[in-house]
Amino acid sequence: MKTLALLVSAALAGAATAQDQALPAVGIAKGADAVEVTLGGEPFATYHFGGEKARAKPLLYPIHGPSGAPMLRDFPFKKDTPGEAHDHPHHEGLWYTHGDVNGISFWHVGDNTGTIRHKRFLDGAADEIATENEWLSKAGEPQLTDETRIRFFALPGGGRGLDYSVTLKATHGDVTFGDTKEGSMGIRTHAALRLKGEVATGQAINANGETGPGIWGKNAAWVYYWGKVGEAEVGVGIFDHPSNPRHPTTWHARDYGLIAANPFGIHDFKKQPAGTGDLIIKAGDEVSFRYAFVFLPGDPEAAGVAETFERWAAE
Numbered sequence: 001m002k003t004l005a006l007l008v009s010a011a012l013a014g015a016a017t018a019q020d021q022a023l024p025a026v027g028i029a030k031g032a033d034a035v036e037v038t039l040g041g042e043p044f045a046t047y048h049f050g051g052e053k054a055r056a057k058p059l060l061y062p063i064h065g066p067s068g069a070p071m072l073r074d075f076p077f078k079k080d081t082p083g084e085a086h087d088h089p090h091h092e093g094l095w096y097t098h099g100d101v102n103g104i105s106f107w108h109v110g111d112n113t114g115t116i117r118h119k120r121f122l123d124g125a126a127d128e129i130a131t132e133n134e135w136l137s138k139a140g141e142p143q144l145t146d147e148t149r150i151r152f153f154a155l156p157g158g159g160r161g162l163d164y165s166v167t168l169k170a171t172h173g174d175v176t177f178g179d180t181k182e183g184s185m186g187i188r189t190h191a192a193l194r195l196k197g198e199v200a201t202g203q204a205i206n207a208n209g210e211t212g213p214g215i216w217g218k219n220a221a222w223v224y225y226w227g228k229v230g231e232a233e234v235g236v237g238i239f240d241h242p243s244n245p246r247h248p249t250t251w252h253a254r255d256y257g258l259i260a261a262n263p264f265g266i267h268d269f270k271k272q273p274a275g276t277g278d279l280i281i282k283a284g285d286e287v288s289f290r291y292a293f294v295f296l297p298g299d300p301e302a303a304g305v306a307e308t309f310e311r312w313a314a315e
Contacts, residue, residue: 099182
C-alpha cells in the first residue's frame with residue numbers, strides 16, 4: 001500500500017524542489033518498554049507499550065512536529081511545564097481507546113477502569129509499528145483484542161505524519177462500544193495550540209469550515225488545530241478515513257486541547273436517545289478504523305490540509 005508521503009510527493013513532483021522530494025527516512029528502534037521513531041535521524045515520536053513502565057493503554061508521547069516543535073501536552077508525564085493545565089490525567093499523548101466497552105471505561109484511569117495491555121509485536125513494514133493488544137477489565141477479564149498498525153512518514157515542506165489503523169476483534173464474545181462522548185481516537189495538544197488558556201494561541205477548523213469550539217460534536221472528515229509553538233506556526237490535523245464506519249465521524253474536540261474522533265457518542269453530540277450510538281461487534285467478528293495525524297507548518301490554507309486529506313483518502 002502506498003503511503004501518504006509517496007502520494008503527496010508524486011502529486012507535487014512537478015512543483016516540488018529536489019530537497020522536498022528527498023524525504024527523510026523513518027527509523028524504528030524497539031526497546032524494553034518503548035519504541036523510538038525518528039525521521040532522518042531526528043526524534044519524531046515515542047510509542048509506549050508496556051514492560052515495567054506500562055500505563056493504562058499504549059500511547060505515543062512525545063511527538064515532534066515541523067522543525068522539531070513539541071506537539072503534545074507534557075502532563076502527566078511531566079508536571080512542571082509552564083502554562084500547562086493539569087486536568088484530565090487520562091489525556092496522555094496520542095492514543096486509541098473508549099469510555100464504554102461492555103460497560104467498562106477504558107478512557108479514564110482509576111480504580112474501576114479497564115486497561116489495554118500489549119500482547120506482542122506483529123510483522124510489519126520498516127516504517128510501521130504493528131501490535132496485538134488485549135482489553136482487560138479491572139478484574140483482568142479479557143473483553144476483546146485489537147490489531148494496531150501505526151505507519152510513520154515525512155511530508156514535503158517539513159511536515160510529518162502517522163497513519164493509525166486499529167482493528168477491534170470480538171475474540172471473547174460480543175462487544176459493545178457504548179454511546180458516550182468519552183472516546184476514542186484522541187490527542188492532547190501542546191498548550192499553545194489550545195483555544196483558551198494562559199499560553200494559548202490556537203485556532204480550530206473542520207472540513208466543513210466550522211470554527212472554534214463550535215466544531216464539538218459535529219460531523220466532519222477532518223479537523224485542524226494550529227497556532228504558534230515558540231516561534232513556529234504549526235498545526236495538527238486528524239483525518240477520518242472514508243472507509244470508517246459512520247464516516248464522517250463526530251468529534252469530541254474541545255477548546256482546552258483535546259481532539260478526539262468519536263463515532264459512538266451520538267447521545268451527547270446529537271441529543272439522541274441514550275444508546276443510539278452503540279456499536280455491537282458480534283462474537284468472532286471485527287471492525288476496523290483508520291485515521292491519520294498530520295503535523296504541518298502553518299495555517300490550514302498554507303499547510304494544504306484539505307488537499308492532503310483528499311490524497312490520503314484516495315489511497
